[in-house]
Amino acid sequence: MQETPDFVLFLGRFHPLVVHLPIGILIFAFFLELLSKFQKQSNFDAVIKIALLLGTISAFFASVLGYMLSQSGDYEEGMLNSHFWLGVATTAVTFLAWVLKTDFFPLPASFKVVRSNIAILTLIVVLISITGHYGGNLTHGSDYLTKYAPFNDDKKVELPALASLDEVVVYPYLVEPVLEAKCYSCHNESKQKGNLAMYTPELLMVGGKHGPILIAGDAEASEMYKRVTLPESDDEFMPPEGKTPLTEEEIAILKFWIDSVNVDFNKTFAQLKVPEEIQQIAANRLDLTYSGKLASDAMPKVNILDVKTIDALISEGFQVRELVLGSSLLDITLPDKTVNMKDGSVLDKKIALLVGIKDNVIRLDMGGNGVTDEHLKSIGKLSNLQQLKLPDNPISDKGISYLKELSELRSVNLYKTGISKASLSQFSEMTNLRKVYAWQTSIKSDDVVSYNSNEIGPEIILGL
Incomplete structure (x- = not known):
């Protein structure tokens, strides 16, 4: 079987972008047609004609691109065929609506009702809805629309509760x-x-x-x-x-x-x-x-945080998740590039909030936000921190020394930072540290081999 050229698949991936054009244009034409009939005006006719023509052209290109995308072989054939031929039918009916609206072909007076386009535009909206439903099923799965519906009898069977x-x-x-x-x-x-x-x-x-x-x-x-x-x-x-x-x-x-x-x-x-x-x-x-013990009891006991404290974190751009319901043990993420790396004072303020709840932070991700060695002085005060992600930050070996106070730290991600093999000996001093992710740093595989032969410490992961 001949393999589909990459360029065809490249063009096909524009289908999800282009397919929304005819949808918007044709629904716009449908509502204009309704408005013109209720108000008994023909002022909208010229706009409706243009909309139907643009809808036909864009639907045609969406169908062609959809066919190209289908050649990847990534979709279930039966549902794919239904989606494709419904798209073709939508294009054909839209073209017919434009022909009728513009009198492109002379029609007898008996076609006056059809020429009104209300019925045919209603059919187009129905076709768009059904075609879109099949497209959504192809992308998200056949139960995407009905999975959580109250009338759905095919909901996933709940697993039995466990005692231990x-x-x-x-x-x-x-x-x-x-x-x-x-x-x-x-x-x-x-x-x-x-x-x-x-x-x-x-x-x-x-x-x-x-x-x-x-x-x-x-x-x-x-x-x-x-x-x-x-x-x-x-x-x-x-x-x-x-x-x-x-x-x-x-x-x-x-x-x-x-x-x-x-x-x-x-x-x-x-x-x-x-x-x-x-x-x-x-x-x-x-x-x-x-x-x-209860799972929550196996974790550290900390003061319960009020809603105001959580809201303050969220307002500063942090994403906050409670690890165990009601525990106030937090998994906190600052999304990449939330902070302008040239403005350290903004980050100082955010980290100060974390220090204020230093016992509650169990996991922290501050990748790509300009975290420096000086900031690590404060992060080193988060006494119960177990997982720390600091990728793509200007951190050096000096900053690692400030993390040695984190006695509960299990893993640290230092991908694409400025650390070197000089940090390896410092990792060995962190008694509970199990994994260090250090790819795209100056640490080389030979350094890790030498480190493993001379010291007992965490696993150093450099990627594949």
Whole structure:
């Protein structure tokens, strides 16, 4: 089978952009036609004629581009054909409406009712709605519109409540929710990017056009795991740009499932040797007991924050998420480029807010916001901080010394910063630190090999 040229697929990707033009134009023409009939005016006729002509032309190009996009092979054929031919029908009926409106072909007086265009424009709006519904199903899945509808009888079956961690079945309770949130939008029953469907265990094991994506017992060799752990700047990184990447917890779940559960879909915790980290993640996600305590009890006890404090953080541009409901233990993110890197005083104010709730911050992401060594002095006061992300910031080895006070720190992301191998020895002094993400820094693989042979410390990850 001949492969579709890249240029055709490039043009096809303009379909989602172009397809909205005829939709807007034709609905505009429909309402103008209604207005002209109710007000018994013909002043709008010239505009309606132009709108129908532009709607025909733009619908034609949208159909052509849609056909080009369909050649990628990423969509379910039956629904794709329905969407395509409904689009063609919409284009044809729109052209007919323009012919009737402009008297392009002379018509007998008996066609006067049809020439009024009300009926045919109503048909066009109906066709647009049905075609758009099929297009939405292709993009988001066949249940996208009805999934949460009160009359929907096909809602996802709720998993049984669990009494303990021993009862946790790894795939449905931990792995599948990650895939559903981060992968299903591109790999569902209607849309299969790379010929990969992931919405059933059987299809997940089949893999995509390049073969299986899971190798039982070997996460590092599994294509799925490789893709989600690449640097976000890599073209092969998944999910693609514009989608929310997997969190470190979600990646840990995926790695555990592949390496330790051997991609089994039915095994429970009781049948496995489960690392403490995974037990903690499961307890937090499923609200179960951990080591004889509630999941919330396994985390530090802190003062409960009032709404005013949270609102102050949000007003400064922070995204705030509570890790355990009612705990006031926070996962805080400052989106990239929220702060102009040339204006350090603005960032000083934001970090001062964090210091004011230093015991409550468990996870912090301030990537791409001009965080300097001086700012790390303050960040080093966040006493319960466990996860710190500082990628793409002007940080040096000097700043790392200020983080040594973070006794609970488990992982730190220093991608694309100014640190060097001089920081390696400082990482060893952080007793609970397990992982350091240091790709695109001056630290080289030889430095890591030498470090591992001489010191006991966290895993240094330089990417692939």
